[in-house]
Amino acid sequence: MLYVDEEEPELRALASHFARLGGALWLAGEGAGMIATRPLPSGAWEICRVYVHPEHHGGGLAQRLMQCAEAHSGAPAYELWTDTRFARAHRFYEKLGYHRNGERALNDRSNSREYRYEKPGAPSRALPSGSA
Secondary structure (H helix, E strand, C coil), rough: CHHHHHHCHHHHHHHHHHHHCCCCCEECCCCCCEEEEEECCCCCCCEEEEEECCCHHHCCCHHHHHHHHHHHHCEEEEEEECCCCCHHHHHHHHCCCCCCEEECCCCCCCCEEEEEEEEEEECCCCCCCCCC
């Protein structure tokens, strides 16, 4: 069970929540899917709220959403967290080049645990030494 007001109040206004963080939220169709992203202090961008309605599983929507979120930031690295119970999602992220690197307990009412996934992103946009 999800306790929105207690554990995830941002769910009541996701677009403005991610905009406040410097990120973005995309919605696909009428409840077909969604994804969000936000910058992290490390310079990487976190991929968040990846959901695709089961009727749209296997049709490429999740991959298009991931491409959209990654292209939006052009970050040097990406990371995401996913519930340890979502084996199908783990295979999907690994297919896209993400590697599992860590685990955490959320200390919520459901005693949820999550895996951390990371992926290198766009090459650095820094100018070569001596360039102006």
